[in-house]
Amino acid sequence: MQPLSPAELTPVFPLPELTTLNDAFALPFSALQARADSAFATLAGLNAVNPILLLNGFAGADYEELVQDLVKKHANHADLFDLCYAENLHHPQKPIWLRLKVGTGIEFCELVGQLLELSSRHLEAEHIVQRILKKQDNDEKIADYLSLLSQHVAAGGGFSHPVLINLMVHRHDSTIPIVHARQFSAEQLFGAIHFQTEQGSVFSHHHLLEPGLIHQANGGYLIVPIEELLDQPNLWFRLKNALVSRRVDWSRPAEMAAFYFQPEPPPLDIHLILVGDRLSVAELYMLDRELDTLVFLRADIIPEWDAQADLASYLGYLAHLRRKHDLRDLDAGAVQRLCRYGSRLTEHQHRLSLVEAQLTAMMQLADVIAHREQSPLITEQHVRQAQQEQDYRLNFLVEHSDLGVRDGQYLMQTWGSEIGQINGLSVIQIAGHPYDFGEPVRLTATVHLGDGDIADIERKAELAGHIHAKAMMIIHGYLANLFGAEHPSPLSANLVFEQSYHEIDGDSASLAGLCALLSALAREPIHQHFAITGAVDQFGNVQPVGGVNEKIEGFFRLCRLQGLTGDQGVLIPASNRLQLNLSDEVAEAVAEGHFHIYPVAHVEQAIELLTGCVAGDVEQPDTLFGRIRERLDELNGHTVESGFLRRLFRRG
Numbered sequence: 001m002q003p004l005s006p007a008e009l010t011p012v013f014p015l016p017e018l019t020t021l022n023d024a025f026a027l028p029f030s031a032l033q034a035r036a037d038s039a040f041a042t043l044a045g046l047n048a049v050n051p052i053l054l055l056n057g058f059a060g061a062d063y064e065e066l067v068q069d070l071v072k073k074h075a076n077h078a079d080l081f082d083l084c085y086a087e088n089l090h091h092p093q094k095p096i097w098l099r100l101k102v103g104t105g106i107e108f109c110e111l112v113g114q115l116l117e118l119s120s121r122h123l124e125a126e127h128i129v130q131r132i133l134k135k136q137d138n139d140e141k142i143a144d145y146l147s148l149l150s151q152h153v154a155a156g157g158g159f160s161h162p163v164l165i166n167l168m169v170h171r172h173d174s175t176i177p178i179v180h181a182r183q184f185s186a187e188q189l190f191g192a193i194h195f196q197t198e199q200g201s202v203f204s205h206h207h208l209l210e211p212g213l214i215h216q217a218n219g220g221y222l223i224v225p226i227e228e229l230l231d232q233p234n235l236w237f238r239l240k241n242a243l244v245s246r247r248v249d250w251s252r253p254a255e256m257a258a259f260y261f262q263p264e265p266p267p268l269d270i271h272l273i274l275v276g277d278r279l280s281v282a283e284l285y286m287l288d289r290e291l292d293t294l295v296f297l298r299a300d301i302i303p304e305w306d307a308q309a310d311l312a313s314y315l316g317y318l319a320h321l322r323r324k325h326d327l328r329d330l331d332a333g334a335v336q337r338l339c340r341y342g343s344r345l346t347e348h349q350h351r352l353s354l355v356e357a358q359l360t361a362m363m364q365l366a367d368v369i370a371h372r373e374q375s376p377l378i379t380e381q382h383v384r385q386a387q388q389e390q391d392y393r394l395n396f397l398v399e400h401s402d403l404g405v406r407d408g409q410y411l412m413q414t415w416g417s418e419i420g421q422i423n424g425l426s427v428i429q430i431a432g433h434p435y436d437f438g439e440p441v442r443l444t445a446t447v448h449l450g451d452g453d454i455a456d457i458e459r460k461a462e463l464a465g466h467i468h469a470k471a472m473m474i475i476h477g478y479l480a481n482l483f484g485a486e487h488p489s490p491l492s493a494n495l496v497f498e499q500s501y502h503e504i505d506g507d508s509a510s511l512a513g514l515c516a517l518l519s520a521l522a523r524e525p526i527h528q529h530f531a532i533t534g535a536v537d538q539f540g541n542v543q544p545v546g547g548v549n550e551k552i553e554g555f556f557r558l559c560r561l562q563g564l565t566g567d568q569g570v571l572i573p574a575s576n577r578l579q580l581n582l583s584d585e586v587a588e589a590v591a592e593g594h595f596h597i598y599p600v601a602h603v604e605q606a607i608e609l610l611t612g613c614v615a616g617d618v619e620q621p622d623t624l625f626g627r628i629r630e631r632l633d634e635l636n637g638h639t640v641e642s643g644f645l646r647r648l649f650r651r652g
Helices: 034-044 063-074 105-120 126-135 140-154 186-190 226-231 233-245 278-287 311-324 332-346 356-372 380-394 396-406 466-483 510-522 548-562 574-579 584-591 603-611 624-636 644-651
Strands: 052-056 081-086 096-101 165-169 178-180 196-198 201-203 221-225 271-276 297-300 304-306 351-353 417-419 421-428 437-449 454-456 491-497 525-527 530-532 569-573 596-600
Touching: 034 052, 034 063, 034 297, 052 278, 063 178, 063 221, 063 271, 081 105, 096 105, 096 140, 105 126, 105 140, 105 165, 126 140, 186 233, 221 226, 226 233, 226 271, 226 278, 233 278, 271 278, 304 311, 311 332, 311 356, 332 351, 332 356, 332 380, 356 380, 396 437, 396 548, 421 510, 421 548, 437 510, 437 548, 466 510, 466 624, 491 510, 491 624, 510 525, 510 530, 510 603, 510 624, 525 603, 530 603, 548 569, 548 574, 548 584, 569 574, 569 603, 574 596, 596 603, 603 624
Parallel strands: 052 271, 052 297, 178 221, 221 271, 421 530, 454 491, 530 569, 569 596
Antiparallel strands: 081 096, 081 165, 196 201, 304 351, 417 525, 421 437, 437 491
């Protein structure tokens, strides 16, 4: 079997005629989000009150920029207004709201001040009233309030606060407000009622009302991360109630529980944008089963881009990020390297990551190095060095793992041959640590007389998850189908992950486990200079696995520690070819013939490469499978003889 060529191990992106990244036409994140664009186009034309749009997104995206761009593109008008609170002249403990034309709030407060001045001096103020009403399009509620105010002053009535109007929300222009709620409390979201104490008495008034995020977004868009609502479930139900009732009830502090002060709830007219990943959306649905009926407009935010279909747009996105964060320009080599990094994040040679936080971080790290070297451009070497420095800062756990190999405490073998022993591959993921790394694991299999059962030591020790248990059952199904279709197997087996002391899960080691069992059954040694990863089905087909790059790099690291021989390599599922995006040192070792990557599509290909023996057919005794069948038949007493008389004498 031929190993993969060096060209197949890393992606190469055919850049257009590009001297530097600045040559690309900058495109914002929104330009690469057609699904979200469609949703906002629909939202802008929706005839509904307080509609909700749910964006299925991911961490590391700038949703505020996305919403701003799409609102600017699709929303050509909005019902904006200024909002103020005024003293209720009949019930001072029940301040009322007045909705003002957008941008007129300051002038309204000044005119009301003039009205009070004239009325208190018993001078004619009708012209002030008319001027106010003309400015406010003869709003009925404002007209009624001004009429009542004039009568109240004329009758010598007083006020609880010297300033009659509290202008809570003032729009300086017709720009549609977009508010991104982050780490908010109930008071920050819905507004707060503050209070004062004087001589043991607790009191409040309309100037002690503080607007919340929902008031600031009124008439526009409010972006709410679903994670925030999951941390405070009561806020979701309160927010939902506000959307349905079309008004915002004020948050009352616990200290005012016995104190009566009830401002009139203001009107609510917003577009609510809920943002969260699929897990968060699922948790919110479990919290509120009415979510589907309330949120009928949804869209996916895609985290990756098809490089084959439209590479130019992705380069435009990178150019946008560079300008947005005011970074140095990148030459063509650096752009190629950055694309390769984006491809590694997606684990696909034809896909490129759109996660702004990760891409920007790498560009910023490279920019620091370019600044250190006083380079006007970020070059390929700067991006490469940024990756190396980042790996160095995060690879202490890798070095600690390697120490066990150097000290001989972790028994791994990359030379010679052993029966029933194979090098598997795993990926170590540690909660709170952003650096996943591959680590080889030794699997061993032994067989003995029994009832054909495969004893999975990890499962019996309660160190294996459900997917791993399923994988072991699939291995049993394959062996039973291949060798035990006519007679039950007289051999049982033990399969164990050696020197593994933590819980494991997944099916990516099932191909390794199966090959170890075949080696033990056939008494045929496996070359230890190989490692293998892959899942299998009951027919022996090899299926793809995750983390293939980290797994290959993990075994290469082991081989380098113990000495590269030129024979060492890794067997991977053939269907994982497009996931390959290996480090420079692995790619260079392959190019120099010091290391090899073999794609396999069936367990027969894998076992033949691992043992150097033809797998063959169970009916052919000179093949590996034939020898296994012959051994099982002998133990069962069902060895096929050449003729009837021979079988007869054998029985006698």
